Amino acid sequence: xxxxxxxxxxxxTRARILATARDHFSRHGYDRTTIRRIAxxxxxxxxxxxxxxxxxxxxxxxxxxxxxxxxxxxxxxPERVGAALVEHFVERWDGDDTLMALxxxxxxxxxxxxxxxxxxxxxxVPVIAALHTDPAEAASRAALAASQILGxxxxxxxxxxxxxxxxxKRELVAWVGPTVQRYLTAPHP
Amino acid sequence: xxxxxxxxxxxxTRARILATARDHFSRHGYDRTTIRRIAxxxxxxxxxxxxxxxxxxxxxxxxxxxxxxxxxxxxxxPERVGAALVEHFVERWDGDDTLMALxxxxxxxxxxxxxxxxxxxxxxVPVIAALHTDPAEAASRAALAASQILGxxxxxxxxxxxxxxxxxKRELVAWVGPTVQRYLTAPHP
DNA sequence: AGTGTAGGCCAACACGTGTTGACATGCCGG
DNA sequence: CCGGCATGTCAACACGTGTTGGCCTACACT
Numbered sequence: 001x002x003x004x005x006x007x008x009x010x011x012x013t014r015a016r017i018l019a020t021a022r023d024h025f026s027r028h029g030y031d032r033t034t035i036r037r038i039a040x041x042x043x044x045x046x047x048x049x050x051x052x053x054x055x056x057x058x059x060x061x062x063x064x065x066x067x068x069x070x071x072x073x074x075x076x077x078p079e080r081v082g083a084a085l086v087e088h089f090v091e092r093w094d095g096d097d098t099l100m101a102l103x104x105x106x107x108x109x110x111x112x113x114x115x116x117x118x119x120x121x122x123x124x125v126p127v128i129a130a131l132h133t134d135p136a137e138a139a140s141r142a143a144l145a146a147s148q149i150l151g152x153x154x155x156x157x158x159x160x161x162x163x164x165x166x167x168x169k170r171e172l173v174a175w176v177g178p179t180v181q182r183y184l185t186a187p188h189p
Numbered sequence: 190x191x192x193x194x195x196x197x198x199x200x201x202t203r204a205r206i207l208a209t210a211r212d213h214f215s216r217h218g219y220d221r222t223t224i225r226r227i228a229x230x231x232x233x234x235x236x237x238x239x240x241x242x243x244x245x246x247x248x249x250x251x252x253x254x255x256x257x258x259x260x261x262x263x264x265x266x267p268e269r270v271g272a273a274l275v276e277h278f279v280e281r282w283d284g285d286d287t288l289m290a291l292x293x294x295x296x297x298x299x300x301x302x303x304x305x306x307x308x309x310x311x312x313x314v315p316v317i318a319a320l321h322t323d324p325a326e327a328a329s330r331a332a333l334a335a336s337q338i339l340g341x342x343x344x345x346x347x348x349x350x351x352x353x354x355x356x357x358k359r360e361l362v363a364w365v366g367p368t369v370q371r372y373l374t375a376p377h378p
Numbered sequence: 379a380g381t382g383t384a385g386g387c388c389a390a391c392a393c394g395t396g397t398t399g400a401c402a403t404g405c406c407g408g
Numbered sequence: 409c410c411g412g413c414a415t416g417t418c419a420a421c422a423c424g425t426g427t428t429g430g431c432c433t434a435c436a437c438t
Contacts, residue, residue: 029297031220045417107296108218113348143352144364151340159302163332174378179368189363234387
């Protein structure tokens with residue numbers, strides 16, 4: 001019934017709206033992003049945005065659709081997993097606004113926080129559980145790793161603390177990698 | 190001219206507004222907090238909020254006024270500084286909404302992010318610089334420590350990742366303390 | 379008692395928002 | 409040539425917001 005064929009004409013417009021929306025959401029957060037502004041920057045009428053996506057909420061949902069695309073950690077040498085994870089995330093953030101949009105909104109909106117918990121539980125925990133036997137412990141370790149990784153994202157991409165922003169990727173990984181490594185593999189203190 | 194004496198009658202009302210504002214700002218962030226709602230919860234007219242604080246921006250400023258009140262780390266045994274810092278912050282957060290209000294807003298509002306950078310540079314860096322000789326290095330180390338500490342705050346108080354929320358304070362300090370310790374004192378990798 | 383003043387309330391304004399429905403335009407199949 | 413449909417525009421609605429100014433009330437002081 002609501003099955004959508006790709007309309008050739010609209011595909012480009014839709015994509016342009018989506019790209020603009022992603023940009024605005026990630027830059028200014030959900031509340032401060034207005035449909036009118038997205039429409040203006042996409043050079044289209046606000047009502048078109050509504051036509052394509054129904055409402056602001058669904059537009060955000062479409063813009064925030066993403067996968068962490070985590071590597072399979074259990075295939076790596078065990079002493080490399082920390083650095084690999086950190087490296088993966090830093091590259092992910094540099095190349096895609098989407099994560100930042102969700103992070104920004106998660107700070108304010110309970111629904112987005114919910115979604116981040118889902119991503120955490122559905123995508124991060126399993127990968128880390130593959131390294132360990134006890135699932136409860138895996139969740140704790142994953143959460144600690146997340147705290148450090150999200151903390152870096154916050155300081156580097158959102159709050160823009162100069163020392164973290166200026167730090168080259170390699171140095172960042174050299175500092176933070178061992179932390180995550182310890183959270184994932186060190187014995188429970 | 191605009192010099193304000195404390196009016197005995199109003200002091201209580203003003204305090205009630207401020208407390209309610211702090212609560213709302215920390216819970217919902219700046220944008221989703223409305224003056225009308227603060228006024229309603231403080232059982233007062235919205236216009237009174239304006240009378241006392243001028244505008245929403247200044248109300249937030251008054252509500253977000255705070256000091257980290259960091260301990261003097263250089264007075265501690267050097268191998269204790271990491272755990273001490275983490276402990277201090279966890280207790281600080283449990284007892285005071287203000288930090289969380291600023292964190293929430295910092296995720297969305299550049300002005301608040303600015304302010305967090307000020308707090309970071311003005312309050313955290315100096316304390317950490319007291320441990321080290323090279324000031325540039327002190328800033329990097331402080332930023333790394335901040336990334337971990339703010340990451341915990343984010344996961345525990347804002348995003349509410351269950352494993353971090355449920356983790357007892359002692360265990361949290363046992364895990365995170367050594368991380369911060371390493372950032373502050375370990376040789377540059 | 380009369381009066382000034384601080385504390386408080388009410389109603390309204392101006393504005394920006396998400397959202398909607400009526401109307402235009404150009405393309406494509408018959 | 410014409411009718412339908414996708415694509416897009418325009419103008420408006422309903423609502424919630426921060427903010428303002430006028431009015432009321434009660435108390436302190438002379």
